[in-house]
Amino acid sequence: METIDTKVLVVGGGGAGMSAAAAASRDCRVTIVDDNPHYGGQIWRQGVSEKAPPEALELINKLENRSVGFAPGTTIVDSPEPKALIGSRAGKPTLFRFEKLVIATGARERFIPFPGWTKQGVYGAGGLQALVKAGLDVAGKRIIVAGTGPLLVAVAEYLQRKGAKVSFVAELAGKARLLRFGIGLVQYPSKFLKACSFALAPSSISIRTSSLVEEARGGRRVESIRLNRHGKIEEHECDILAIGYHLVPNLELPTLLGCDIGSEGAMVDSYQRTSVADVFAAGETTSIGGIELSCVEGQIAGYAATGNKESVKRLVSKRNKLRGFSRILKKTFEIDDRLKSSVKAETMVCRCEDVSYETLLEFDNWRDAKLQTRCGMGPCQGRICGPATEYLFDWSPDGVRPPLFPVRVKELGDL
Amino acid sequence: MKSVGLTIDGEEFEFAEGTSVAAAVLNSGRHEFRRSVTGSARSAFCGMGVCYECRVTIDGVGMEKSCQIYVAQGMRIQTDGNY
Ligand SMILES: Cc1cc2nc3c(=O)[nH]c(=O)nc-3n(C[C@H](O)[C@H](O)[C@H](O)COP(=O)(O)OP(=O)(O)OC[C@H]3O[C@@H](n4cnc5c(N)ncnc54)[C@H](O)[C@@H]3O)c2cc1C
Ligand code: FES
Numbered sequence: 001m002e003t004i005d006t007k008v009l010v011v012g013g014g015g016a017g018m019s020a021a022a023a024a025s026r027d028c029r030v031t032i033v034d035d036n037p038h039y040g041g042q043i044w045r046q047g048v049s050e051k052a053p054p055e056a057l058e059l060i061n062k063l064e065n066r067s068v069g070f071a072p073g074t075t076i077v078d079s080p081e082p083k084a085l086i087g088s089r090a091g092k093p094t095l096f097r098f099e100k101l102v103i104a105t106g107a108r109e110r111f112i113p114f115p116g117w118t119k120q121g122v123y124g125a126g127g128l129q130a131l132v133k134a135g136l137d138v139a140g141k142r143i144i145v146a147g148t149g150p151l152l153v154a155v156a157e158y159l160q161r162k163g164a165k166v167s168f169v170a171e172l173a174g175k176a177r178l179l180r181f182g183i184g185l186v187q188y189p190s191k192f193l194k195a196c197s198f199a200l201a202p203s204s205i206s207i208r209t210s211s212l213v214e215e216a217r218g219g220r221r222v223e224s225i226r227l228n229r230h231g232k233i234e235e236h237e238c239d240i241l242a243i244g245y246h247l248v249p250n251l252e253l254p255t256l257l258g259c260d261i262g263s264e265g266a267m268v269d270s271y272q273r274t275s276v277a278d279v280f281a282a283g284e285t286t287s288i289g290g291i292e293l294s295c296v297e298g299q300i301a302g303y304a305a306t307g308n309k310e311s312v313k314r315l316v317s318k319r320n321k322l323r324g325f326s327r328i329l330k331k332t333f334e335i336d337d338r339l340k341s342s343v344k345a346e347t348m349v350c351r352c353e354d355v356s357y358e359t360l361l362e363f364d365n366w367r368d369a370k371l372q373t374r375c376g377m378g379p380c381q382g383r384i385c386g387p388a389t390e391y392l393f394d395w396s397p398d399g400v401r402p403p404l405f406p407v408r409v410k411e412l413g414d415l
Numbered sequence: 416m417k418s419v420g421l422t423i424d425g426e427e428f429e430f431a432e433g434t435s436v437a438a439a440v441l442n443s444g445r446h447e448f449r450r451s452v453t454g455s456a457r458s459a460f461c462g463m464g465v466c467y468e469c470r471v472t473i474d475g476v477g478m479e480k481s482c483q484i485y486v487a488q489g490m491r492i493q494t495d496g497n498y
Contacts, residue, residue, distance in 0.1 A: 035464055037485060042463065048416070048433035073483070091476075108465050120446035120458040127462030131482065134462075135434030137442050220456050221446060351460070351468060354453040378452075379467040379478075406467075 001086075003095045006031035006069060008305050009085065011076050011253060012104035014041015015291045016283025016298035018059045020102040021068045023302025023311070030302075031069035033076055033087050033096065035405075039063070041106055042126065043291050049162070050133035071096075078402035079257055083278070088407050100278050100305040103254050103266065104298060107284035109244035110387045112335070113349050113357065114342045116216030117243075125155045125244040132162055139163030141239045144225060146170035146213045148333045149246035150290075156205050159242070167238060170211040170227055172245070172339075173332060178209060181332040214342040216241055228342075246333045248387045249285045252404045264288075264326070270316050272301035280305055289326030296322060340392060349392070350385040352378020357392070366395040379406045421490040436481035436492060437462070437469045447496035448481065456496070471495075 008024040010017045013034030018041075021030045032039075038046040044056040052060065063070070074087040074094065085101070087094045109124045116122065123131065125145055132138055143164045145156040148171055156166045171178070208229055215226040222241050227234045249265035259274035260267045264287035272280045282301040283294035296319045303311040343349075345358035355375040363369035366376065366389055375389070376382030381404070382397065389395045417432045423443050430439045437459045440448060447456040449470050459469035464483045472493035473479040481492075 036483060047435065048431050048438075108463065109461065111461075118451075118455065118457060120456065123459070124461045124463075127460060130462035131435070131438055131441070131459060134482070135431065135438035135442065137438075351451070351457070351466065354451050354455070379470075380465055383465045384461070 001093050001095050003097060004031060004069065004071070005097045007098065008100045008102065008302070009033065009096050009098035010102045010104060010302075011085070012041065012106055012283065012285070013039040013070070013072075014104060014106050014283060014294065015044065015056075015059075016106070016285075016294040016301075017041065017102065017104035018056075018063060019295040019298030020104055020280075020282055020302035020305070021298075022059055022062045022066070023299045023308070024100075024102070024306045025063065025066040025068050025302075027306040027308070029069070030066075031071065031096065031098075032063070033071045033074050033085075035073065035075040037072050039070070042130070045130055045133050047130075047133040048135040075405045076253060077404045077407055088403075088405070091408050093407075101257075101280065102272075102298070102301045102305060103257075103259075103274070103279065103281040103285055104283045104294075104301075105250040105253055105285045106294075107247040107249050107288055108383065110246055110248045110391075111243075111384055112245050112339045112391055113347050113388050114213060114215060114339070115344050115347050116218070116222065118348055118351060119216050119218060119222045120220055121218075121222040121239060122216050122241045122243065125149075125242040126151055126247075127244070128240065128242040129155045129158055132159065138240070140165065142167055142237065143240040143242060144168065144170060144213075144236060144238045146211070146225075146241065146243040147245045148172040148335060149244065150329065150333070151244070151246075153205060153207070155242060160204060164240075166205060167236060168206040168208050170208050170213060170229075172210070172212050172335060174210045177332055181328060212338055212342070213241065213243060228338075245335050245339075246329075247284065247288045249288065251285065252381075252383075252400050254279075254281055254285065255400045256402060256404060264330075268297075270300075270319075271304035271312055272297055273304065287323065287326045288329060289322060290329070293319065293322040293326060335391065343392065349388055350375040350378065352380050352385075355385075360389065360393065363393075366393075367398050369395070370398075381405070419486050419488040419490070421486055421488070421492060423492045424494055424496065430486045432486070434486050436471065436473065436479070436484045436486055436490075439486050440469075440471065440481060440492065440494060445494055445496050447494060449495045 007028040074089040254266040266281040280301040282297035
């Protein structure tokens with residue numbers, strides 16, 4: 001197996017990972033691994049219809065000038081021994097050895113099952129944006145953006161710019177809460193926050209608050225949705241439904257390595273150190289807080305990993321302030337019990353193994369359900385249904401087992 | 416922008432370089448990427464490599480996550496769809 005030795009290994013090439021690598025590479029050899037073909041992570045995802053914004057390009061240039069190693073299209077799947085990880089690329093494994101590790105695996109969207117969510121034309125909200133950045137043509141399509149979270153307005157605006165007809169944004173949170181959110185933002189003079197502030201949403205986008213999509217209707221493809229708006233039922237036609245319930249941190253790697261996990265994500269101290277020696281974590285894997293917080297945490301982790309305490313100290317108060325925003329986000333976009341009432345007996349909860357809500361009702365915990373029904377045992381390994389069963393049944397996730405992502409049998413032989 | 420030629424279910428298409436295979440399949444008018452274990456038709460969903468709903472066969476290799484792979488000249492993409 002090919003082996004790459006590096007002083008600092010960074011997993012995740014989004015804002016947090018790139019910032020960590022830029023900070024650490026002043027002093028030593030750094031390598032970044034990411035499962036996408038380019039740097040950028042979620043917010044700065046590059047693709048045929050999307051170039052990275054200036055702040056991302058600046059970071060990328062820095063990394064290139066400092067000869068930071070980049071392993072694109074490579075997914076970390078296992079840790080065979082301390083201070084080593086295995087990455088998999090197109091069926092070929094690579095061993096990465098390191099002295100210090102920075103985990104910057106970011107977050108994914110949270111999905112809550114509802115009738116019709118497996119129909120064609122139903123996508124994640126950030127998910128649809130990612131597909132459009134990668135070339136999907138949505139010009140002229142009638143799109144409803146729904147769920148909860150600051151991303152929705154940003155996604156709707158993006159889709160409109162790409163020529164889609166965005167009917168409206170259906171946001172679960174009520175007006176009063178969103179208003180408080182807007183007021184809470186005043187103390188954060190940042191571009192990111194402005195982009196997601198509902199109060200500042202362009203007037204071309206109509207926002208329906210206290211609204212939840214109870215069903216996606218149609219044949220194989222979605223044709224309309226049933227919207228519960230303040231308890232009143234409405235039906236709206238659409239070609240595409242883009243729906244997501246805010247974000248959840250990607251915790252598989254820190255969990256595999258034995259890092260302590262708290263209610264926000266991987267737990268870290270003011271140096272971004274996890275509970276495991278020489279393992280740092282930064283960005284949305286530690287808490288959902290937007291790109292600025294991710295970048296500051298990344299910088300801190302990079303400096304801390306290379307013993308640059310002075311630089312860490314300069315950044316800590318900025319980090320703590322931005323963490324306040326993370327708490328506001330959480331409060332505003334918390335989901336309540338309303339979504340539970342739209343799930344029907346036959347609604348699929350596990351899309352990989354086709355396990356329905358009704359089947360899962362018989363079980364008390366995820367472990368039993370997994371063993372008896374294979375829920376969460378398919379290729380996504382519970383990344384989609386895990387947060388869903390946590391919400392629907394209050395089941396807590398159990399441990400993770402390698403490989404973290406499916407690998408081919410031949411490759412397993414090589415590991 | 417450079418474009419690449421490829422086939423989807425045997426039909427020829429051209430797409431701009433840097434397009435993901437998932438976007439290419441959708442732009443070709445197909446929405447069924449794969450059949451689920453109980454046979455229902457599924458399409459790309461999460462767009463970011465976690466849900467595995469976008470799996471297709473690429474150049475004879477099955478179960479490829481098409482949202483994280485770019486189109487390439489001469490690529491042969493096969494969906495489970497029945498057209
Ligand atoms: C689908 C989606 C779309 C979003 N769009 C926006 C937006 O338009 N505007 C906005 O303000 N915010 C957006 N966000 C919020 C966004 O997550 C943050 O603002 C920001 O991207 C966080 O940066 P990060 O570096 O912490 O994580 P990320 O940017 O998520 O970067 C983490 C990287 O690690 C990679 N990774 C994870 N696990 C592994 C592994 N095992 N092996 C290898 N690589 C791995 C991921 O693929 C990703 O590239 C989006 C989030 C999601 C989930
Ligand atoms: S669309 Fe979810 S993995 Fe590709």
